[in-house]
Amino acid sequence: xxxxxxxxxxxxxxxxxxxxxxxxxxxxxxxxxxxxxxxxxxxxxxxxxxxxxxxxxxxxxxxxxxxxxxxxxxxxxxxxxxxxxxxxxxxxxxxxxxxxxxxxxxxxxxxxxxxxxxxxxxxxxxxxxxxxxxxxxxxxxxxxxxxxxxxxxxxxxxxxxxxxxxxxxxxxxxxxxxxxxxxxxxxxxxxxxxxxxxxxxxxxxxxxxxxxxxxxxxxxxxxxxxxxxxxxxxxxxxxxxxxxxxxxxxxxxxxxxxxxxxxxxxxxxxxxxxxxxxxxxxxxxxxxxxxxxxxxxxxxxxxxxxxxxxxxxxxxxxxxxxxxxxxxxxxxxxxxxxxxxxxxxxxxxxxxxxxxxxxxxxxxxxxxxxxxxxxxxxxxxxxxxxxxxxxxxxxxxxxxxxxxxxxxxxxxxxxxxxxxxxxxxxxxxxxxxxxxxxxxxxxxxxxxxxxxxxxxxxxxxxxxxxxxxx
Numbered sequence: 001x002x003x004x005x006x007x008x009x010x011x012x013x014x015x016x017x018x019x020x021x022x023x024x025x026x027x028x029x030x031x032x033x034x035x036x037x038x039x040x041x042x043x044x045x046x047x048x049x050x051x052x053x054x055x056x057x058x059x060x061x062x063x064x065x066x067x068x069x070x071x072x073x074x075x076x077x078x079x080x081x082x083x084x085x086x087x088x089x090x091x092x093x094x095x096x097x098x099x100x101x102x103x104x105x106x107x108x109x110x111x112x113x114x115x116x117x118x119x120x121x122x123x124x125x126x127x128x129x130x131x132x133x134x135x136x137x138x139x140x141x142x143x144x145x146x147x148x149x150x151x152x153x154x155x156x157x158x159x160x161x162x163x164x165x166x167x168x169x170x171x172x173x174x175x176x177x178x179x180x181x182x183x184x185x186x187x188x189x190x191x192x193x194x195x196x197x198x199x200x201x202x203x204x205x206x207x208x209x210x211x212x213x214x215x216x217x218x219x220x221x222x223x224x225x226x227x228x229x230x231x232x233x234x235x236x237x238x239x240x241x242x243x244x245x246x247x248x249x250x251x252x253x254x255x256x257x258x259x260x261x262x263x264x265x266x267x268x269x270x271x272x273x274x275x276x277x278x279x280x281x282x283x284x285x286x287x288x289x290x291x292x293x294x295x296x297x298x299x300x301x302x303x304x305x306x307x308x309x310x311x312x313x314x315x316x317x318x319x320x321x322x323x324x325x326x327x328x329x330x331x332x333x334x335x336x337x338x339x340x341x342x343x344x345x346x347x348x349x350x351x352x353x354x355x356x357x358x359x360x361x362x363x364x365x366x367x368x369x370x371x372x373x374x375x376x377x378x379x380x381x382x383x384x385x386x387x388x389x390x391x392x393x394x395x396x397x398x399x400x401x402x403x404x405x406x407x408x409x410x411x412x413x414x415x416x417x418x419x420x421x422x423x424x425x426x427x428x429x430x431x432x433x434x435x436x437x438x439x440x441x442x443x444x445x446x447x448x449x450x451x452x453x454x455x456x457x458x459x460x461x462x463x464x465x466x467x468x469x470x
Contacts, residue, residue: 152262152463157456160447162372169439172259179267180435183251188430191244195237196423200416243285249438250281250341256442261463280344283351292330299326335370336362342445361448376440380433391425
């Protein structure tokens with residue numbers, strides 16, 4: 001015993017006489033020298049063949065109820081409360097891990113535990129993966145990241161984000177620039193020639209809203225006439241641009257379909273793939289603008305009829321409300337049937353069936369389709385303005401002050417040379433911007449089919465991606 005100050009043996013304090021071995025009592029009425037017989041092969045009580053044996057968790061020890069009854073003949077309930085030992089009072093705070101303890105009789109140790117069963121066949125196994133969007137990779141394999149989506153072409157074969165749709169359209173323009181630029185150049189040349197001719201023949205000196213500057217208090221009829229002139233001068237370029245965009249989207253859908261699969265396509269192959277669908281495509285090009293024009297006409301008709309009858313104030317107010325409503329209806333129709341051209345070309349459907357197909361794909365995602373289309377339109381406008389800066393500068397140098405006044409909307413006459421120079425800039429800009437708009441629409445169609453119909457699995461099989469053969 002160490003008697004140095006401040007030292008105390010482990011376990012309970014010396015004053016706790018309930019745990020002292022020397023104070024344990026014998027059963028009442030028993031001789032003093034009578035004790036429990038030691039186990040076979042052991043020495044005196046509490047000693048083994050090689051000396052004192054420690055009390056193990058699986059054996060009755062000095063502080064266990066079984067040992068107390070074996071030594072004293074009393075159970076813990078027969079003793080006073082102050083004499084009862086505290087359970088585990090001499091145990092260390094941290095016990096060793098469970099293991100095969102030797103039997104009390106000195107027998108062989110218990111066999112080691114059996115290894116865990118093998119994981120079910122056919123399920124991947126591996127070390128735990130990083131945190132994040134994960135799936136379970138098998139019994140005992142931990143959480144692992146899903147494999148990346150196959151990408152045989154310009155887009156990954158999975159639901160696409162907005163940035164992936166736009167970048168996919170740009171990648172199609174870079175990877176297949178010969179057929180893309182060839183088709184868009186032909187369409188841009190035809191549409192810009194029609195716009196330039198119409199402007200030079202009918203609207204080269206149109207006044208439009210500029211006529212209202214000389215009259216500070218115009219009547220409603222004069223305002224309506226000025227607005228009508230402005231709409232007429234801008235309606236033809238707008239209609240021609242819409243037709244050109246629809247036609248380019250339909251023809252370039254064949255190129256985009258090959259680009260998604262990672263296959264090359266020439267201008268001749270693109271034309272041969274689109275030529276059998278030209279007649280239904282012409283029907284679609286006529287029907288869609290006709291629906292938008294009919295919606296605008298229905299909204300404006302009541303107000304225009306009142307103005308014609310002499311009720312200028314009431315008719316103007318009604319025409320304004322009808323114009324706003326008809327514009328909203330035209331936008332709704334445009335978004336609803338914006339995927340009809342890709343459906344017509346890729347699914348080989350008729351005009352009405354392609355429109356129904358577009359309506360089905362857009363249902364539930366109208367706002368998303370509108371946002372993507374507006375983003376593509378914004379990109380096309382910005383690129384067009386940048387590309388037309390050089391030709392506009394040349395045109396203003398040729399046309400002089402009249403060209404500047406005409407571009408600002410004033411009622412002046414410009415020369416054919418100026419219109420041709422501006423038209424050249426329009427052809428260059430449309431050659432670049434038409435593929436962007438057409439590619440975004442075609443990839444939006446592919447994305448909607450992937451989200452609704454698991455088209456990515458069919459595309460992977462068609463592209464020959466390993467693992468998608470069955």
